[in-house]
Amino acid sequence: xxxxQESGPGLVKPSETLSLxxxxxxxSISSSSYYWGWxxxxxxxxxxxxxxxxxxxxxxxxxxxxxxxTVSVDTSKNQFSLKLSSVTAADTAVYYCASMIRGVIKVWxxxxxxxxxS
Amino acid sequence: QxxxxxxxxxxxxxxxxxTISCSGSSSNIxxxxxxxxxxxxxxxxxxxxxxxxxRPSGIPDRFSGSKSGTSATLGITxxxxxDEADYYCGTWDSSLSPWVFGxxxxxxxx
Numbered sequence: 610x611x612x613x614q615e616s617g618p619g620l621v622k623p624s625e626t627l628s629l630x631x632x633x634x635x636x637s638i639s640s641s642s643y644y645w646g647w648x649x650x651x652x653x654x655x656x657x658x659x660x661x662x663x664x665x666x667x668x669x670x671x672x673x674x675x676x677x678x679t680v681s682v683d684t685s686k687n688q689f690s691l692k693l694s695s696v697t698a699a700d701t702a703v704y705y706c707a708s709m710i711r712g713v714i715k716v717w718x719x720x721x722x723x724x725x726x727s
Numbered sequence: 728q729x730x731x732x733x734x735x736x737x738x739x740x741x742x743x744x745x746t747i748s749c750s751g752s753s754s755n756i757x758x759x760x761x762x763x764x765x766x767x768x769x770x771x772x773x774x775x776x777x778x779x780x781x782r783p784s785g786i787p788d789r790f791s792g793s794k795s796g797t798s799a800t801l802g803i804t805x806x807x808x809x810d811e812a813d814y815y816c817g818t819w820d821s822s823l824s825p826w827v828f829g830x831x832x833x834x835x836x837x
Contacts (some may be wrong), residue, residue, distance in 0.1 A: 655729065655815060656764075656772060658826040671824045682746075707769055711821055713762050713778070714826075717771040 611636040613706045613718035621700075621725050627693040631706030631718060638687045639664045644709040645689045647680060649702035650720070656700075661709055662689060696725045728836040730755060731816055731829035738835040739806055747801045747832045749816035755827055759819040761773075761799040763792055775814070789798060806836050 617629035630644070638645060646661030660670040662680045670678050675691070682689040693700060703720040732750040739745040749761065761779050766770040774783050779799065792801045799816055802812035816829040 655813075655831040656817075656828045658824060658828065661826075669825045673824065701831075711778075712760060713774065714764070714817065715773075715774055715777075715783075717773065720771050 611708055611716045612652060613716060615704060615706050615718045615721040617723070619722060619724060621696055621723060622727050623697055624695055624727055627696050627700060627704075627723055627725075629706070629721065629723070630689045630703055631689050632692075633634070633687045633708075636708075638682060638689060639684050642710050643664075644669075645680075645682065646707050646709050646714070647691045648707055648714070648717075649700075649706045650701040650705070651699075655712070656705070658706075659691065659693075666667065698725050701725045729830035730775045730820060730822075730824070731814060731818070731827040732828040733814075733832045735830070737836065738837055739810060740837050741806050744804045744808050745803065745806060745818075745833060745834065746803075747814050747831050747834070749799045749801070751797050751799075751818065751827075753797060754779070755796040755797075755820040756794065756799055756817050756824050761792065761794050761816055761818045763790075763799075763801045764815045764817060766815065768812070803834070808836050810834060811836050 612634045621660045644661040647659040659681045662668040677694045679692045705720045706718040708716045733734040763776040765775045766772040780792045820827045
């Protein structure tokens, strides 16, 4: 059974870069069927899709974040990562990693709260 | 302001039925499958319905989905107190953000 686990700092300073990693277990990140994605949810608000990537390198990003977001994949570690640059308080959210298959967000990680504050 | 419009809240008594609507446009719901997600308090969202009306294994048939034109609907019958959660619709969009969510609907089982 596919499981995903986020890891990374819970506190990031304004203007710095947020970096998170998602470790995939119970399946291969190199599966051609899957895209691997990041979704965030600000406190008290609904989810917002951030971006996703295929192991081949094909990626899609939320256009409102595209200039600041990079999603990458490391097949040797069965992990994928998120980098969000120049963060502000508006980037404070629970960040989820997720697997997508045939256009469906099928499995979600438990989420990790990232707070942007000095 | 979400691209997909959901009612902020719905409520019903235990054992009753409730429906949650999700309204979009031709750039999203009108030309793509819709999925629904349940988020219980303090937990990650979970897939409830996909491809408009299909349920993943383990999801009871009390939950159902449908789509017509640029709108979709989630139905829940035989309401239980454990169904109290936030429900989100989601789909692909051909405009700014490839994947969009509804604003969410809070279900209260009175």
